[in-house]
Amino acid sequence: MFQRLLVQLLCVAILNLGSPLVAQAGLIGTLEAVEADTRAQDFATVNAVLARDQVRQQFAALGVDPAQVESRLAALTDSELRMLAGQVADAPAGASALAVIGIVFLVLLILEAVGVIDIFKKFP
Amino acid sequence: MRAVRAASLAASAATLALAGCTARGPQLAPANPGAFAPQVELVATPFFPQRDYQCGPAALATVLAAAGVSVQADDLVAEVYLPARRGSLQAEMVAATRSRGLLPYVVQPSMQSLLEQVAEGRPVLILQKTGAGPWPGWHYAVVVGFDTLEDQIVLRSGTSYRLEMPAARFLSTWDRADRWAMVAVAPGEMPANPDFARYMQAAAGLEAIGRIEAATLAYEAAVREWPAEALPLLGLANLAHARGDLAGAEQGFRAAIERAPGDAVARNNRAAVLLELGCPAAARREIHMAAALADAGPHEAAVAATRREIEAANAPDVAGCPPDPAPANSQP
Numbered sequence: 383m384f385q386r387l388l389v390q391l392l393c394v395a396i397l398n399l400g401s402p403l404v405a406q407a408g409l410i411g412t413l414e415a416v417e418a419d420t421r422a423q424d425f426a427t428v429n430a431v432l433a434r435d436q437v438r439q440q441f442a443a444l445g446v447d448p449a450q451v452e453s454r455l456a457a458l459t460d461s462e463l464r465m466l467a468g469q470v471a472d473a474p475a476g477a478s479a480l481a482v483i484g485i486v487f488l489v490l491l492i493l494e495a496v497g498v499i500d501i502f503k504k505f506p
Numbered sequence: 507m508r509a510v511r512a513a514s515l516a517a518s519a520a521t522l523a524l525a526g527c528t529a530r531g532p533q534l535a536p537a538n539p540g541a542f543a544p545q546v547e548l549v550a551t552p553f554f555p556q557r558d559y560q561c562g563p564a565a566l567a568t569v570l571a572a573a574g575v576s577v578q579a580d581d582l583v584a585e586v587y588l589p590a591r592r593g594s595l596q597a598e599m600v601a602a603t604r605s606r607g608l609l610p611y612v613v614q615p616s617m618q619s620l621l622e623q624v625a626e627g628r629p630v631l632i633l634q635k636t637g638a639g640p641w642p643g644w645h646y647a648v649v650v651g652f653d654t655l656e657d658q659i660v661l662r663s664g665t666s667y668r669l670e671m672p673a674a675r676f677l678s679t680w681d682r683a684d685r686w687a688m689v690a691v692a693p694g695e696m697p698a699n700p701d702f703a704r705y706m707q708a709a710a711g712l713e714a715i716g717r718i719e720a721a722t723l724a725y726e727a728a729v730r731e732w733p734a735e736a737l738p739l740l741g742l743a744n745l746a747h748a749r750g751d752l753a754g755a756e757q758g759f760r761a762a763i764e765r766a767p768g769d770a771v772a773r774n775n776r777a778a779v780l781l782e783l784g785c786p787a788a789a790r791r792e793i794h795m796a797a798a799l800a801d802a803g804p805h806e807a808a809v810a811a812t813r814r815e816i817e818a819a820n821a822p823d824v825a826g827c828p829p830d831p832a833p834a835n836s837q838p
Contacts, residue, residue, distance in 0.1 A: 407811035408778045412741040413710035415771040416703070418804040445589030454585060457601035459714045466597055474683065475593025476562050476633050476646035487639050 417461055430460040433467035440470035534617065534654040534673045541618075542625035547651030547660055548572070551629045554579040555665045562586050562594025565646035566602060568662050569631045573690040575606050593644055596633060596686055600711070607720040608690040609708045611697045615685035617677065621652055622698035628689045629662070635682035644683065694723035696731055706737050718745060736766035740775070747779060755779050770800035774809045777816060785827035786819040 434455055441451050458466070466473065493499045552571045556564035556579070563582035570577045585602045586594040603610035613619050613630060623630045630649040637643025647669070651660030659676040661669040680687075691697050693712065697705070709724035722745055728738035743758025759776035762769060773796035780789035793813045800809040 406808065407815040409744060409747055409775045410771045410805055410808050411710075411714065412737070412744050413707075413714045414805070414808075415737060415740060416706045416710045418771075441588070444591055447584060450584045453605075454598065454601070457585075457605040457715055458597060459601075459711050462597045462601065466595065470588070470595065471591070473595050473597075474633065474635070474642070474644045475588060475591040475595055476565075476599075476644040487637075487641055491639070 413459060413461070430463060433460070433463040436467040437463050437470060440466075444470065534621065534652055534657050534659075542621060544654040545652070546621075546625050547653075548624065548627060548629050549650075551648065551650045551662060553662050553667045555667075559592035560587055560594075561646045561664055562599060564664075565631050565648050565662070566594075566599055568648045569629055569688070569690045570603065570606060570608065572629045573608055573692055575608065575690075577606070594646065596688075599631065599646070600688065600708075601715075603688070603690045604708075604711050604715060604717065607693065607712070607717050609693050609695075609697075609705075609712065609720070609724050611689050611691050611700070611708050612704055613687040613689060613697070614699075614701055614704065615687070617673075619699060620649060620687055623687075623689050624649055624652060626698040628691070628697065631688045631690075632680060633683040633686040634676075634679035636679050645679075649687075693720040694727050696727060700731065702728075702732055702735060702737075705731075706741075709738075710741060713741060713745065718748070721745065734765055736762040736769050736772055739765065740769070740772050743772075743775065747775070752779055752783050756783060768799055770796045770803060770805050770809060773799065774805065774812050778812050780827070781816050781819060783827070784821075784824035786816060786821060787823045788828045789816045789819075 437458070438451055438455060441454060442448065446454065455463070490499070550572075552568060554564040554567040554571075560579065560583055563586055564579045566582050566586060567577050567579040570582075582602060585605075586598045588594065600610040600612070613623055620630055620632070632647060632649055634645045634647060635642055636645050645664070647661045647663035649659055650662055652658070652673075653660070657673045659671050659673055661671060661676075663669045689697050691708075693709075705724075705728060709721060709728060712724055713721035721741065725738045725741040725745070728735070729742070732738065739758050739762040743755045743762065746752075746758055747755035756776060756779045759772050759779060762772040763776060766772065773792050777789045777793035777796055780786075780792060793809070793816050796809050797813050800806045
């Protein structure tokens, strides 16, 4: 566990050696120009290579077919990858209308709050 | 654990409070009556009933098929479904649209903009949040119609071929998903009432993943729609450069600079192309202006790198280079 963490840390350190501060000479991409003024720029500090790796790992962990991972990554832009990195597991994922369960939960919560039932044991 | 429970109770209470205030008057009355018909329904929109939790692939297939792409919901499962999340991410819905060569235009977050898309004949993929707390109930569906007289929205949703939903209820679920909505636009066409920044974001995304033909059509349409803007010309010039058309690229960047003399990116890119064309002196004049404009901005590092490269080249300009002094249009 610790070794794995160490390896990951070293990878991060090595990847960071060359990349974030060295800008490429030559043409600036259209998307970079478009995103310069938008929120996407907030994520620019995250290394795009790292972000891609992170999303790759998360996709694999969330059950994406290994044969599909690369083509799915290829369809995302750098800023989308940066945005997703670290939050694939939490970002909204449209699934199906589970309103009924939500309502049941709310009813339980209200009953709990007014003291009719006591199923959330650790609740004060 | 306790803190989490308290927070989720507070969040649920907030949701309840919100739900309490959403009962308003009619939701669909257009801001400017006559902007579109009072009742619209795109009855020809195909339907892909969802299986299991796969509303993402089903709803996406609906808008892609309506845009003329031959696709089945099952094909999209491998592209947008996350098995352990039992759902699909917005970014991947956008990406899958893009990788089929369609422009994924994320609609302005207003009911008016949503209805305008439908009124112009494009079904709209939307995200709803139907649940609360640990069961957020994120759900993708497709708006295919509306009725301002009955104040309702018509959806292809889940296993319902035609779901009528009161506008107030639709709005409350859509609101809680930050009013996310997307249309799949054939490249070269425009969404209804397009927003320049949103359109260009989508078009440049096509270029970024290598859908060059689609990006070209999208930029050309943007030049027609917004003739005074520099960015679409910059996009076309970048594409010209990518296919090795240096003269065409230089011309394109020059046209972009004419429209936006303060655009550091266009100047940086023109300077880089001038260097490739064998015109280091002309490149130097342009990159100096780019550097002054990029100072402390997001492109400062990239422009500085181009500048170093240009200043390292000290051969004289070849014949046919822009003469000194620089053309009138390159004054900032």
